[in-house]
Amino acid sequence: MTVLLLLTILLVLAAAGFVLGRQRSLAMTGGDPKKLHSLPGYYGWHAALMALVPSFLVLILWLIVQPLLIERDLAGHLPAATLADPAATELALADVRRVAAGLETAVGAGALTEAEVSAMDAATTDVRATLGKVGVALGSAVTPEILNAARDYRVTTATAALWRTVVVIAVAIAGLAWALKITGPDLWARNRVEKVVLGLLIAASTIAILTTVGIIWSMLSESVNFFRQYPMADFFLGLTWNPQFRGGSELGFLPLLWGTLYITVISMIVAVPLGLFAAIYLAEYAGPKVRAWVKPLIEVIAGIPTVVFGLFALITVGPFLRDYFAQPLGLGNSGSSVMTAGIVIGILNIPFISSLSDDIINSVPQSLRDGSFGIGATRSETVRLVVLPAALPGIAGAVLMAASRAIGETMIVVMGAGAAAKLSLNPFEAMTTMTVKIVGQLTGDTDFNSPETLVAFALGMTLFVITLCLNVLAVWIVRKYREQYE
Known part of the structure; x- marks a missing residue:
């Protein structure tokens, strides 16, 4: 039985428990809920929870422990040379799971029988061709050890699934029966x-x-493993990013940091004015009908996938900046540039800043506006001299959170800014960010013991620290100055 079907059965038992628990509580008092300690619905929820929660916890624990025990047993089928290498062991276990899944699919489709699976011999049977008929792709030849392990894996998994179903349903029924047994007016x-x-x-x-x-x-x-293989000073102070998986890599962090910050600053120059002005208009000037239309239209931008923004940067924004700005000014002839990615990321962040700033401006007490109007200030003077200073801490927090989002953007940078790691002030040159290189270093057939791959984790940790500091700063600013205007 699949996990989804088992969860469905648990939900059905919980629903039945709710009905039975409620009915039993009323039946024991002759239909008078006043004689009960709690409302009848609580007795129903008590029975439902006693049926669902313990069985669900058993299911979660089973799903965690079962793969560990099965893989430990499978290790006995693998050669000692494979077990000596953790990476080779993981690949072998992946092949075992794929072969087992292929055999299960073949049996389910009628291409193989259980007898044929038991008699299948890797030395005399083209297992790859047999599994290829049911769409299972293998990265290497199927050895006798892999085939035997796959057969045992199928049997063990099926047996474990059967016992899982029996135990979980038994726990659910036992919990439901116990809850109904203790249900009474004094419960x-x-x-x-x-x-x-x-x-x-x-x-x-x-x-x-x-x-x-x-x-x-x-x-x-x-990251600690990386710094054991590559000097920390060369990573944080290096000016060259040139990974070579055959050795002699230069993994300087500064070019990636520069590209990340450069693109983030440009995106903030675009997003902050547009987002803030949109928020001011919606909060202070727009009527209810205009606000009801404009605010959802702005927020639609936040729902567009970033890959679509990347295509927009690649096809529209990049060529436009190249043809009308970069080439006439002699600053470059590439559509992929810092300016392209920065502008598109800025557009992506407009609804983020606008929505947060709008809520913050609306939270400014109306008494501050009334006092400003009372001394003869105009609406624009009230917004500029009263509302914005009162909302400034929250707006600053929104801007810092938007900056954190811009720092972590990947897809737009890949399509709009290129992949060149360099130190340059020209905004029309192609550059890259830390997130792009994290993806690049972990893509393809990589050796997770080499510094060229482990550097992705060092970059990720550094990026995590930067964004965490920005978020902490944003929260600190909001909390420190919020009470001045309450």
């Missing part, structure tokens, strides 16, 4: 439900925190 159902909900909220917060910790740990550990 504090509301308190129990609120404790379970509180625990779920704490678990959700914990998962979010642990995810962040896991991201930091994964980048930090690989």
Whole structure:
């Protein structure tokens, strides 16, 4: 049974538990809810949660532990030379999973029978051709060890799935039966439900925190591995970016930092005035009908995929800047440039700044505006001298958050700015950013033990620190000055 079908069954049992729990609580009081400690709905939720939560936790734990145990057993089929190399072991296990999936597909489609799978011999049977008929692509020849491991993998996975279904449904039914058994007028159902909900909220917060910790740990550990192989001073102070997977690489960080900051500054020059002026107009000048149309139209920009913006930069903005600015001024003849990426990223950030600034300006107390109007100030003077200074901390925070988003942009930079890592002041030259090089270093057949690949994690960690500092600064600015205008 698939996990999705199993979850559906759990939800059905939970729904049945809600109905049964509610009906049982009313039946035990003769239909009078006043004799119950809690409202009847809480008894229903109590039964539903007792059926769903324990079984769901068992399912999650099973899904985490099962692959670890199965892969540990599969390791016994692999040669000692393969097990000695972690990368080779991972590739072999991937082949085992692909072969097992191909055999399962072939059996399901009727191309093979279970007897033929059991009799299949890698030494005498063209396994690749057989699996190719069902669309399974393998990166290497299927050895007898891989084939035997795949067969065991199929059997073990099927058996584990069967026991998973039995155990999870049994836990759900047991939880439901126990909840119905203790249901009565004296059961504090509301308190129990609120404790379970509180625990779920704490678990959700914990998962979010642990995810962040896991991201930091994964980048930090690989970054430490990189700096053990490549000098830290050469990375942070180097002026040349020239990775060579055959050795002799120059992995200077400064050209990538310069390109990232250059594109970010240009994008902010575009996004901040346009976004802020749009927010001022919508908050202070536009009527309800105009605001109802203009605000959603501006926010539509935020829903456009970045790859579409990249195509816009490549096909429209880049050639326009090249033909009408770069070539006439003698500054270059390439459509890929810092200016192209910066302008398009700025357009992408307009709704971000506009929406946040609009909410911040609307949160300024109306009494400040009324006081300004009372002493004879015009609307524009009120906006310039009263509203904007009051909203400035929040606007500054919005700008810094938009800058963090611009720093992390990848697709637009790839299509609009090129991939050249260089130090130049010419905005019409092609440059690149840290995010582009992170993707580039991890793309293709790479050796994760080489500094040329591990440098991506060092770049990611550095980028994480930069954006984190900007976000912390934005939050600090908002919190420090917010109370002055409450």
